[in-house]
Amino acid sequence: MKHEKAIYHQSILPEHRNNPLIESLQPKLEDELLAEKLSYFPNCLYEESQLDAIERVEYISRLKDLRQPLPIYIDVFRAVESAIKEGYSAKNPLSPTTMNYLHYALDERPDIEPSTGYFKPKGCGITVIGESGVGKTCMLEQILGYFPDTIEHTYYRNKHLPIRQIVWLKVDCPDDSSVKGLCHRILTEIDRKLEIPSVKPASTIASLISQIEARIKSCFLGILVIDEMQNLNLAKAGGADRLLGFLHNLVNNLGIPLLFCANPPFDTLLSKSLKAARRAESSGYFDMKLMEFDSEWDLFIEELWELQWTNVNTPLTEELSYKLYYLSVGNMDLAVRIFQATQKALIGSLDERLTTAALEYGASIAVRISKPEINKVRKERNITLLKRKNTSSIKNNSDEVTNNNIPIKPELHTSKGNLISIPGDLTRAHHTEFAEKLVSLRNSEILHEAIRDSNLFQRAATENDPLDTLRSAGVLFENPLEKFTET
Numbered sequence: 001m002k003h004e005k006a007i008y009h010q011s012i013l014p015e016h017r018n019n020p021l022i023e024s025l026q027p028k029l030e031d032e033l034l035a036e037k038l039s040y041f042p043n044c045l046y047e048e049s050q051l052d053a054i055e056r057v058e059y060i061s062r063l064k065d066l067r068q069p070l071p072i073y074i075d076v077f078r079a080v081e082s083a084i085k086e087g088y089s090a091k092n093p094l095s096p097t098t099m100n101y102l103h104y105a106l107d108e109r110p111d112i113e114p115s116t117g118y119f120k121p122k123g124c125g126i127t128v129i130g131e132s133g134v135g136k137t138c139m140l141e142q143i144l145g146y147f148p149d150t151i152e153h154t155y156y157r158n159k160h161l162p163i164r165q166i167v168w169l170k171v172d173c174p175d176d177s178s179v180k181g182l183c184h185r186i187l188t189e190i191d192r193k194l195e196i197p198s199v200k201p202a203s204t205i206a207s208l209i210s211q212i213e214a215r216i217k218s219c220f221l222g223i224l225v226i227d228e229m230q231n232l233n234l235a236k237a238g239g240a241d242r243l244l245g246f247l248h249n250l251v252n253n254l255g256i257p258l259l260f261c262a263n264p265p266f267d268t269l270l271s272k273s274l275k276a277a278r279r280a281e282s283s284g285y286f287d288m289k290l291m292e293f294d295s296e297w298d299l300f301i302e303e304l305w306e307l308q309w310t311n312v313n314t315p316l317t318e319e320l321s322y323k324l325y326y327l328s329v330g331n332m333d334l335a336v337r338i339f340q341a342t343q344k345a346l347i348g349s350l351d352e353r354l355t356t357a358a359l360e361y362g363a364s365i366a367v368r369i370s371k372p373e374i375n376k377v378r379k380e381r382n383i384t385l386l387k388r389k390n391t392s393s394i395k396n397n398s399d400e401v402t403n404n405n406i407p408i409k410p411e412l413h414t415s416k417g418n419l420i421s422i423p424g425d426l427t428r429a430h431h432t433e434f435a436e437k438l439v440s441l442r443n444s445e446i447l448h449e450a451i452r453d454s455n456l457f458q459r460a461a462t463e464n465d466p467l468d469t470l471r472s473a474g475v476l477f478e479n480p481l482e483k484f485t486e487t
Contacts, residue, residue, distance in 0.1 A: 001193065004148040006165075008156065011085075020156040021088040021165055021220055025147070028081070031074055038077065038142045040067040044307045053348030056309040060347075063340045067142055068303045070135075070296055072286060077143045079126050079284035083257035084147075084167065084222040086283075090122045090255050091220060093163060094156070102217050105210070106253050121255030127270070127281050128261045130288030133333035136261050137227060139288070144168050144225065149193050163220065166193050170225040173262075177232050179246045183208045186224070190215050209246065213254060221256055229262035232269060240269060257283070291330035293322065300332060301325070310343055310352035312443060323356040327363040329374050334367060341366040350429070351439050357425030 006024040016022045029037065042062035049056065091098050100109060101119035109118070130136045151165040169189050174181030184201055191198045199215075202208040216224075226247070232240040250256045260266070267287075291297045301324065305316040314320070328335035342362025346352045367374060422428065429435035441447060448454070453473065460469040470476035 001149040002145075002147075003150050003152065006151050006153045006156070016085060016089055018094070019088060019092040020153055020161060021091060021093065021222075022085050024151045024153065024165065025084070025167070034074060034077060034146075035069050037146055038067070038069040038073055040065060040142075041303060042066060042307060044309065049309050049311055049313070056311075056347050057344055059309045060307075060340050060343050063304070063307055063336050063343075066304060066307065066336065067138065068300050069142070070139075070291075070299065072288060073139055073143065076126075076128060076139060076284070076286055077146070079286075080143055080223060080259065083124050083126060083259075083283045086122050086124060087222060087255050087257045088220070090120055093153075093161065093220070094159065105213070119255070121252060123251035123255040124257050124283035125251065125281060126257070126259040126284045126286075127267070128259065128286045128288060129264060129267045131290070131331075132263055133331045134288045134290060135332045136288055138332075140170070140225060140227070140259075140261060144170060147222075164194060165222070166190065166219040167222040168225060169193065169221055169223070170227060172228045173226055173231040173243075175231050177240055177243050179243055180205060180208060182226075182243060182246070183212050186212055187215065190219060190221075194219065213250075216250070216254055216256060223257040223259060224250065225259040225261065227261045229260045230264070230266045232266065291325075291332065293325050293330070297321070297325055297330065300335070304336065304339060307339075308343065308354070310346055310354065312352055314354035319356060320354065320359070323359050327359060327367070331374075334374075337366040338362045350435050353427070355422075355425055355427055357422045357427075361422050 006020065008020065008023040009025075009027045011017045011019070011022050012028065042065045044059075044062070048059055051059075091101065095116050096114035097116040097119050100114045104110065128136055128140070147167045149167065151167065153161040153163050153165065155161060169186065171182070171185040171189055174185065187199060187201055199211075202211045224247075232243065247258055251258055270281075291300065298321070301321050302316065305320075308314065324335055324338060327338055338359060339362065342354065342358050345361060345365065346354070346358060429438045441450070444450065456470070456473055456475070460466040460473075463469045467476060
């Protein structure tokens with residue numbers, strides 16, 4: 001966790017100035033610098049690719065650490081950043097309004113109004129919707145990780161200010177959709193962030209809600225993020241409505257910004273109530289979809305492809321890029337898993353080049369339970385959009401890439417752990433007796449020096465009897481078995 005001592009910066013908006021909760025946040029960054037902060041590119045050194053196979057297999061676990069920000073990351077970050085500042089703008093700890101807010105519940109505050117007025121909540125809602133595997137949780141981890149978990153204040157402009165501010169809190173929606181279950185998770189997370197012994201939850205729902213509200217107020221929570229909101233139990237009578245009602249009371253009474261993260265059909269649930277939908281999207285609604293085969297995919301695949309621990313580096317081509325896109329249907333998580341499984345299968349073999357057939361084999365290992373859903377995505381996707389960046393080389397292979405079924409898992413054939421033969425991959429040696437020599441020739445940096453007569457076939461083509469020319473040169477054998485057994 002990131003615990004920071006408060007360092008104050010002048011706010012951009014005049015109405016945010018002289019508010020230590022806002023001025024202790026990091027200064028606003030330009031998009032370019034922000035993208036760097038939200039990214040993480042694992043190391044992949046040439047020396048690592050030359051290690052023994054058993055060591056290189058360990059390195060491919062780094063693939064899952066790759067974080068390549070997409071344009072939606074910036075949009076969601078800006079929404080979170082604005083929501084936190086907006087929520088804090090009504091809770092200046094130096095204001096009489098905030099003192100009244102901290103000490104009294106909304107229905108218990110005295111009739112004597114503070115000199116700066118009664119507390120007016122400025123909470124809002126943000127919703128992020130997307131299918132499993134599109135990168136919602138990874139995106140939120142990167143965005144929230146930019147902010148400190150807590151900020152400790154001691155003095156602000158020579159005034160004593162002994163408070164600890166929790167900037168963000170993230171919990172998962174309970175499976176039973178219960179308010180009690182969610183309250184317990186929030187309490188546990190608050191204690192963990194503050195690094196204090198766990199506080200015993202109240203025994204009744206009413207007391208528990210009052211306890212939660214008091215804790216949230218005292219730690220000056222900036223934003224509450226609730227993941228896995230698709231866990232709302234629609235079958236349980238009133239469960240979803242009660243939980244949503246509780247959450248919206250946090251917005252209305254405490255001014256706490258909420259961020260919902262969920263898979264469909266959570267969006268359908270929200271749309272049934274105009275009130276719920278309006279609140280949930282008041283500061284942004286973001287629908288994360290599978291990547292298209294366009295510049296976003298290029299941004300991701302170019303970074304992913306750099307992470308090769310095979311002993312030979314395979315350059316990225318349009319054909320390889322499209323093959324991995326096709327196999328993963330643009331799902332970032334599936335693409336990483338397929339690329340990882342492919343390298344794991346190739347490392348230690350005689351030929352470790354990444355080919356389209358090798359990627360298919362990797363997909364057959366990595367994608368099993370998900371196969372029906374992937375096939376469904378392929379059937380529903382508009383083929384015109386899929387080929388938006390199509391090239392002539394891909395069109396020549398259209399029979400291969402437009403098949404609506406994942407290729408049947410090919411069998412893996414090995415010979416003493418040296419030769420890996422993937423059926424359909426004609427670029428690999430399929431005969432053990434020739435494999436080592438063919439691979440060494442392919443990888444040779446002085447191949448031209450090993451060719452005694454580089455113009456032999458061109459010259460033979462001009463002769464009256466080309467085959468006789470090849471026989472004379474010793475490169476054509478009508479009976480190779482007889483020739484090879486002469487020794």
